[in-house]
Amino acid sequence: MKPTLEYARACDEADVLRTFRERFAIPTDSSGAQLLYLCGHSLGLMPLAARQLVNQELDDWARLAVLGHEQATRPWIPYHENLAAGLAYLSGARPDEVVAMNSLTVNLHLMLASFYRPSGRRVKILIEAGAFSSDRHAVASQLAWHGRDARTDLIELTPEARSEVISEQAIEDCLKRHGDEIALVLWPGVQFRTGQAFDLARIVSAAHRAGCIAGLDLAHSIGNMPLALHDYAADFAVWCSYKYLNAGPGAIGGCFVHERNISAAPASRLQGWWGHEAATRFRMEPRFAAEAGAAAWQISNPPILSAAPLLASLELFQQARIERLREKSNALSSFLELLLQPLELELITPRAPASRGCQLSIRIPGERSRGRRVLDRLGELGVICDWREPDVIRVAPVPLYNRFAEVFTFSERLTQVLREIP
Numbered sequence: 250m251k252p253t254l255e256y257a258r259a260c261d262e263a264d265v266l267r268t269f270r271e272r273f274a275i276p277t278d279s280s281g282a283q284l285l286y287l288c289g290h291s292l293g294l295m296p297l298a299a300r301q302l303v304n305q306e307l308d309d310w311a312r313l314a315v316l317g318h319e320q321a322t323r324p325w326i327p328y329h330e331n332l333a334a335g336l337a338y339l340s341g342a343r344p345d346e347v348v349a350m351n352s353l354t355v356n357l358h359l360m361l362a363s364f365y366r367p368s369g370r371r372v373k374i375l376i377e378a379g380a381f382s383s384d385r386h387a388v389a390s391q392l393a394w395h396g397r398d399a400r401t402d403l404i405e406l407t408p409e410a411r412s413e414v415i416s417e418q419a420i421e422d423c424l425k426r427h428g429d430e431i432a433l434v435l436w437p438g439v440q441f442r443t444g445q446a447f448d449l450a451r452i453v454s455a456a457h458r459a460g461c462i463a464g465l466d467l468a469h470s471i472g473n474m475p476l477a478l479h480d481y482a483a484d485f486a487v488w489c490s491y492k493y494l495n496a497g498p499g500a501i502g503g504c505f506v507h508e509r510n511i512s513a514a515p516a517s518r519l520q521g522w523w524g525h526e527a528a529t530r531f532r533m534e535p536r537f538a539a540e541a542g543a544a545a546w547q548i549s550n551p552p553i554l555s556a557a558p559l560l561a562s563l564e565l566f567q568q569a570r571i572e573r574l575r576e577k578s579n580a581l582s583s584f585l586e587l588l589l590q591p592l593e594l595e596l597i598t599p600r601a602p603a604s605r606g607c608q609l610s611i612r613i614p615g616e617r618s619r620g621r622r623v624l625d626r627l628g629e630l631g632v633i634c635d636w637r638e639p640d641v642i643r644v645a646p647v648p649l650y651n652r653f654a655e656v657f658t659f660s661e662r663l664t665q666v667l668r669e670i671p
C-alpha cells in the first residue's frame with residue numbers, strides 16, 4: 250500500500266460508514282470551505298439531528314410549558330430512560346446499570362462518595378501520574394473530605410523511565426506491592442494526553458484481586474472503542490458526552506454502577522429527589538426510597554436541552570455499530586501513523602492498535618514556542634486539532650465523520666508547516 254491521496258480516496262469510496270459524515274455539521278471557515286476537523290477527542294461534531302431534537306423540546310416547552318413533564322413528545326420526567334439503551338450499548342452494560350446525569354467530575358464525586366470508604370490500613374487512592382486535572386482535584390478533595398492528605402494517601406503511578414505509557418504489568422505490580430493500603434483505583438480507559446488505551450478488564454481484575462474498588466474514567470473511551478463494563482466487573486465508571494459521543498458543549502454526562510453494587514445498596518449514597526423511585530417521587534415524603542438501578546444516583550431532574558443532542562448521537566452509533574467504527578478507526582489511525590513516519594516526529598501514543606483509540610499524540614521537537622507556532626499555523630491552514638502541555642499536539646481522526654483523504658491532507662499540511670517553522 251502506498252500512502253497516496255489516490256489510495257486515501259479509494260479507502261473512502263470503499264468505506265461502508267462513509268455516509269455518516271453527511272449526518273454531521275462540518276465546521277467551515279469564513280469563505281464557507283470545510284475545515285479539517287481532527288478534534289473529536291475534545292468536542293465531537295454536531296449531529297444534524299440534534300437541532301431537530303432540541304427544537305422539538307423548545308417547541309414542546311413553548312406549547313406545553315409545565316405540562317411537558319408528562320405530555321411532551323418525549324415526556325421530561327422519565328427523559329433519562331430514552332438514553333439508557335444507547336449508553337448501555339456503548340459501555341457494555343445492562344440498561345439499568347447506566348444513567349445519563351450531571352457532568353463527569355460531578356459524577357465522579359458522587360461515585361467516590363459511595364465507593365471511596367477508607368477504613369483501617371486501606372485508605373489510599375491509586376491514579377496515574379499526569380491524570381486529567383479535574384480527576385486529580387476530585388480524588389485529592391475526597392481524601393481531604395475524609396480527613397486524609399493527598400501527599401501521603403494519593404499514589405500516582407508514573408510511566409517507566411523514558412516512556413510516556415504505563416504498562417498494565419506496572420499497575421499489577423503496584424497493586425501487589427501496595428494493594429493492602431489502597432481503597433480505590435481510579436483509572437482512565439484512554440489517557441487524555443498520551444492517547445494510551447488500557448486493558449480495562451485486566452486492571453479491574455488486578456484491583457479486585459488486591460481487594461480494591463475499581464472505578465473508571467471513560468471520558469476518552471466511550472464512543473471511541475467497544476467497552477464491556479459489566480463483564481469487566483468495574484465497580485463504577487463515569488464519562489462525559491461531548492467528546493466521541495458528540496452531544497455538544499457541556500452535554501449531560503454518564504455514569505455506570507455495576508449491578509452487584511446496586512443490589513448491595515451502598516452505605517453512603519448522596520441523595521436527591523430524582524434518585525427516589527419514580528412511582529412515589531411526587532408524594533414528596535421525607536423517607537428516601539431508591540429508584541431501581543444506577544438511576545438511584547441521580548440527584549436533580551435532568552437538563553433536557555443538553556440531553557436531547559445525546560439522543561441524536563446515540564442513534565447514529567446504534568446504526569453505525571461500534572465494532573465497525575473501531576475497525577475504521579484503527580485503519581485511519583494506522584494510515585496517519587504511516588504518513589507521519591517520514592517526518593521523524595515522536596508519537597507518544599502506543600503503536601499497537603489495541604493500545605490506542607482514535608487519538609494520536611505527536612510530540613513537536615524543539616522549544617515549546619515552536620510547537621505552539623506549529624499549532625497556530627495549522628489553524629491558519631484550516632486544521633483543527635489541539636495542544637496539551639508541554640509539547641503535544643493531539644489529532645484524532647474520528648470514524649463517524651472523518652475521511653482517509655482528510656488524514657492525507659493533514660499530513661501534507663503538517664509537513665509544510667514543519668518546513669516553514671524549522
Ligand SMILES: Cc1ncc(COP(=O)(O)O)c(C=O)c1O
Nearest residue numbers: 352353354355381383441468489
Ligand atoms: C479525563 C477527563 N476527566 C475529567 C474531565 C472533566 O470533565 P467535566 O468538565 O465534564 O467534569 C475531562 C474533560 O475533558 C476529561 O477529559
